[in-house]
Amino acid sequence: MNKKILIVAAHPDDEVLGCFGTVARLIKEGYEAYTLILGEGKTSRDEKRVVENKKDEIEILNSEIKRANDTIGIKKTFIYNFADNRFDSVDLLDIVKVISKVKEEIKPDVIFTHYEKDLNIDHQITYKAVIIATRPIQNECVKEIYSFEVLSSTEWNYPLTFSPDTFFDIEDTLDLKISAMKEYKSELCTYPHPRSIEGIELNAKYQGMRVGKKYVEAFKSVRVIR
Secondary structure (H helix, E strand, C coil): CCCEEEEEECCCCHHHHHHHHHHHHHHHCCCEEEEEEEECCCCCCCCCCCHHHHHHHHHHHHHHHHHHHHHHCCCEEEEEEECCCCHHHCCHHHHHHHHHHHHHHHCCCEEEEECCCCCCHHHHHHHHHHHHHCCCCCCCCCCEEEEECCCCCHHHCCCCCCCCCEEEECCCCHHHHHHHHHCCCCCCCCCCCCCCHHHHHHHHHHHHHHCCCCCEEEEEEEEECC
16 A cells, blocks of 8 residues: 655645655655645735635636646645634634644645744644644554755744754656746745745755755654654
Protein backbone atom coordinates (compact mmCIF):
# COMPACT_ATOMS: atom_id res chain seq x y z
CA MET A 1 0.00 0.00 0.00
CA ASN A 2 1.34 3.42 -1.00
CA LYS A 3 2.22 5.84 1.76
CA LYS A 4 0.16 9.02 1.83
CA ILE A 5 1.25 12.63 2.29
CA LEU A 6 -0.89 15.54 3.43
CA ILE A 7 0.36 19.10 2.99
CA VAL A 8 -1.38 21.50 5.38
CA ALA A 9 -0.86 25.09 4.27
CA ALA A 10 -2.35 28.33 5.51
CA HIS A 11 -2.47 30.09 2.15
CA PRO A 12 -2.35 29.38 -1.58
CA ASP A 13 1.29 29.06 -2.78
CA ASP A 14 2.63 28.18 0.72
CA GLU A 15 2.48 24.53 -0.32
CA VAL A 16 4.61 25.17 -3.40
CA LEU A 17 7.17 27.30 -1.61
CA GLY A 18 7.37 24.96 1.34
CA CYS A 19 7.66 21.46 -0.02
CA PHE A 20 6.69 20.92 -3.66
CA GLY A 21 10.15 19.83 -4.76
CA THR A 22 10.16 17.13 -2.08
CA VAL A 23 6.56 16.05 -2.58
CA ALA A 24 7.06 15.87 -6.35
CA ARG A 25 10.02 13.58 -5.72
CA LEU A 26 8.04 11.40 -3.30
CA ILE A 27 5.15 11.13 -5.77
CA LYS A 28 7.64 9.87 -8.35
CA GLU A 29 8.75 7.31 -5.73
CA GLY A 30 5.20 6.03 -5.32
CA TYR A 31 3.60 8.15 -2.61
CA GLU A 32 0.08 9.59 -2.88
CA ALA A 33 -0.12 13.27 -2.00
CA TYR A 34 -2.93 15.63 -1.00
CA THR A 35 -3.05 19.34 -0.20
CA LEU A 36 -5.19 21.19 2.34
CA ILE A 37 -5.25 24.99 2.04
CA LEU A 38 -7.02 26.65 4.94
CA GLY A 39 -7.23 30.35 4.04
CA GLU A 40 -8.77 32.23 1.13
CA GLY A 41 -5.62 34.26 0.60
CA LYS A 42 -7.00 37.60 -0.61
CA THR A 43 -8.69 39.78 2.02
CA SER A 44 -5.84 40.65 4.39
CA ARG A 45 -5.09 44.03 2.85
CA ASP A 46 -8.69 45.20 3.01
CA GLU A 47 -9.68 47.56 5.82
CA LYS A 48 -12.64 45.31 6.53
CA ARG A 49 -13.06 41.71 5.40
CA VAL A 50 -15.84 41.49 2.82
CA VAL A 51 -15.33 38.26 0.89
CA GLU A 52 -17.89 39.24 -1.73
CA ASN A 53 -15.68 42.17 -2.78
CA LYS A 54 -12.88 39.73 -3.55
CA LYS A 55 -15.03 37.06 -5.19
CA ASP A 56 -13.44 37.34 -8.64
CA GLU A 57 -9.89 37.41 -7.27
CA ILE A 58 -10.58 34.39 -5.05
CA GLU A 59 -12.01 32.47 -8.01
CA ILE A 60 -8.86 33.21 -10.03
CA LEU A 61 -6.68 32.16 -7.11
CA ASN A 62 -8.64 28.92 -6.66
CA SER A 63 -8.08 28.05 -10.32
CA GLU A 64 -4.36 28.73 -9.82
CA ILE A 65 -4.37 26.40 -6.82
CA LYS A 66 -5.75 23.58 -8.93
CA ARG A 67 -3.32 24.10 -11.81
CA ALA A 68 -0.31 24.39 -9.48
CA ASN A 69 -1.21 21.22 -7.58
CA ASP A 70 -1.98 19.31 -10.77
CA THR A 71 1.53 20.18 -12.00
CA ILE A 72 3.19 17.73 -9.61
CA GLY A 73 0.41 15.15 -9.44
CA ILE A 74 -1.40 16.03 -6.21
CA LYS A 75 -4.32 13.61 -6.03
CA LYS A 76 -6.84 15.97 -4.40
CA THR A 77 -6.77 19.53 -3.09
CA PHE A 78 -9.02 20.66 -0.24
CA ILE A 79 -9.70 24.41 -0.14
CA TYR A 80 -11.25 26.29 2.79
CA ASN A 81 -11.92 29.98 3.33
CA PHE A 82 -10.65 31.03 6.74
CA ALA A 83 -9.91 34.77 6.86
CA ASP A 84 -6.56 35.69 5.35
CA ASN A 85 -4.03 36.72 8.01
CA ARG A 86 -6.83 36.65 10.57
CA PHE A 87 -6.67 33.04 11.79
CA ASP A 88 -6.36 34.49 15.29
CA SER A 89 -9.94 35.79 14.92
CA VAL A 90 -11.23 32.22 14.55
CA ASP A 91 -11.63 29.64 17.30
CA LEU A 92 -8.61 27.36 17.09
CA LEU A 93 -10.93 24.39 17.44
CA ASP A 94 -12.63 25.27 14.13
CA ILE A 95 -9.30 25.01 12.31
CA VAL A 96 -8.40 21.80 14.15
CA LYS A 97 -11.71 20.27 13.10
CA VAL A 98 -11.08 21.01 9.41
CA ILE A 99 -7.63 19.42 9.58
CA SER A 100 -9.01 16.43 11.49
CA LYS A 101 -11.80 15.94 8.95
CA VAL A 102 -9.40 15.85 6.01
CA LYS A 103 -6.95 13.69 7.95
CA GLU A 104 -9.65 11.14 8.70
CA GLU A 105 -10.67 11.05 5.04
CA ILE A 106 -7.26 10.31 3.58
CA LYS A 107 -5.34 8.77 6.53
CA PRO A 108 -1.91 10.30 5.78
CA ASP A 109 1.32 8.76 7.00
CA VAL A 110 3.27 12.01 6.59
CA ILE A 111 2.33 15.66 7.06
CA PHE A 112 4.24 18.69 5.82
CA THR A 113 3.19 22.00 7.37
CA HIS A 114 4.41 25.38 8.59
CA TYR A 115 7.22 26.24 10.98
CA GLU A 116 5.96 27.18 14.45
CA LYS A 117 7.98 30.41 14.64
CA ASP A 118 7.15 31.95 11.28
CA LEU A 119 6.45 35.67 11.16
CA ASN A 120 2.97 35.07 9.75
CA ILE A 121 0.29 34.51 12.42
CA ASP A 122 -1.70 32.15 10.15
CA HIS A 123 1.39 29.95 9.74
CA GLN A 124 1.88 29.79 13.51
CA ILE A 125 -1.74 28.84 14.11
CA THR A 126 -1.75 26.27 11.31
CA TYR A 127 1.25 24.56 12.90
CA LYS A 128 -0.45 24.50 16.29
CA ALA A 129 -3.69 23.16 14.82
CA VAL A 130 -1.81 20.37 13.02
CA ILE A 131 -0.12 19.30 16.25
CA ILE A 132 -3.46 19.21 18.06
CA ALA A 133 -5.14 17.28 15.24
CA THR A 134 -2.37 14.66 15.18
CA ARG A 135 -1.80 13.97 18.87
CA PRO A 136 0.14 10.67 19.09
CA ILE A 137 -2.53 8.55 20.67
CA GLN A 138 -2.99 4.88 19.88
CA ASN A 139 -3.92 4.22 16.24
CA GLU A 140 -2.95 7.72 15.06
CA CYS A 141 -2.18 7.37 11.35
CA VAL A 142 0.34 10.21 11.10
CA LYS A 143 3.83 8.91 11.83
CA GLU A 144 5.95 11.78 10.47
CA ILE A 145 5.48 15.56 10.67
CA TYR A 146 7.86 18.06 9.08
CA SER A 147 7.84 21.86 9.19
CA PHE A 148 8.81 23.75 6.06
CA GLU A 149 10.04 27.27 5.46
CA VAL A 150 8.05 29.76 3.40
CA LEU A 151 10.03 32.47 1.67
CA SER A 152 9.03 36.00 2.76
CA SER A 153 7.77 34.71 6.10
CA THR A 154 10.12 32.28 7.82
CA GLU A 155 13.31 34.25 7.22
CA TRP A 156 11.76 37.59 8.21
CA ASN A 157 10.98 36.69 11.83
CA TYR A 158 14.11 38.23 13.34
CA PRO A 159 15.90 37.17 15.46
CA LEU A 160 14.35 33.72 15.32
CA THR A 161 15.87 31.43 12.73
CA PHE A 162 14.78 28.30 10.92
CA SER A 163 17.07 25.45 11.98
CA PRO A 164 16.40 22.48 9.69
CA ASP A 165 17.55 18.96 10.42
CA THR A 166 16.11 17.10 7.40
CA PHE A 167 17.14 17.75 3.81
CA PHE A 168 15.63 16.39 0.59
CA ASP A 169 17.62 16.43 -2.62
CA ILE A 170 15.34 18.02 -5.25
CA GLU A 171 17.75 18.33 -8.14
CA ASP A 172 15.43 16.24 -10.33
CA THR A 173 12.21 17.98 -9.28
CA LEU A 174 13.09 21.66 -8.80
CA ASP A 175 11.76 22.28 -12.31
CA LEU A 176 8.34 20.93 -11.27
CA LYS A 177 8.30 23.17 -8.18
CA ILE A 178 9.09 26.18 -10.36
CA SER A 179 6.48 25.21 -12.95
CA ALA A 180 3.89 24.95 -10.18
CA MET A 181 4.85 28.36 -8.78
CA LYS A 182 4.49 29.93 -12.22
CA GLU A 183 0.81 28.95 -12.12
CA TYR A 184 0.37 31.36 -9.20
CA LYS A 185 0.49 34.43 -11.39
CA SER A 186 -1.45 36.49 -8.85
CA GLU A 187 1.02 35.63 -6.07
CA LEU A 188 4.40 35.52 -7.82
CA CYS A 189 6.72 38.47 -7.22
CA THR A 190 9.76 39.78 -9.06
CA TYR A 191 13.32 39.45 -7.78
CA PRO A 192 14.76 40.52 -5.32
CA HIS A 193 11.51 39.65 -3.52
CA PRO A 194 12.04 36.20 -1.94
CA ARG A 195 8.74 34.91 -3.39
CA SER A 196 10.09 34.95 -6.93
CA ILE A 197 11.45 32.30 -9.27
CA GLU A 198 14.97 33.54 -8.65
CA GLY A 199 14.35 33.50 -4.89
CA ILE A 200 13.18 29.90 -5.02
CA GLU A 201 16.22 28.83 -7.03
CA LEU A 202 18.65 30.70 -4.78
CA ASN A 203 17.15 29.21 -1.62
CA ALA A 204 17.33 25.68 -3.06
CA LYS A 205 20.99 26.31 -3.91
CA TYR A 206 21.72 27.72 -0.44
CA GLN A 207 20.12 24.78 1.37
CA GLY A 208 21.86 22.40 -1.02
CA MET A 209 25.23 23.99 -0.39
CA ARG A 210 24.79 23.36 3.33
CA VAL A 211 24.67 19.59 2.79
CA GLY A 212 26.80 19.08 -0.31
CA LYS A 213 23.94 18.91 -2.83
CA LYS A 214 22.98 21.07 -5.80
CA TYR A 215 19.33 21.80 -4.91
CA VAL A 216 17.62 20.97 -1.62
CA GLU A 217 14.47 21.63 0.40
CA ALA A 218 15.05 21.81 4.14
CA PHE A 219 12.69 20.85 6.96
CA LYS A 220 12.53 20.79 10.74
CA SER A 221 11.34 17.39 11.92
CA VAL A 222 8.54 17.69 14.47
CA ARG A 223 7.81 14.04 15.13
CA VAL A 224 9.04 10.86 13.46
CA ILE A 225 7.79 7.48 14.70
CA ARG A 226 9.48 4.40 13.26
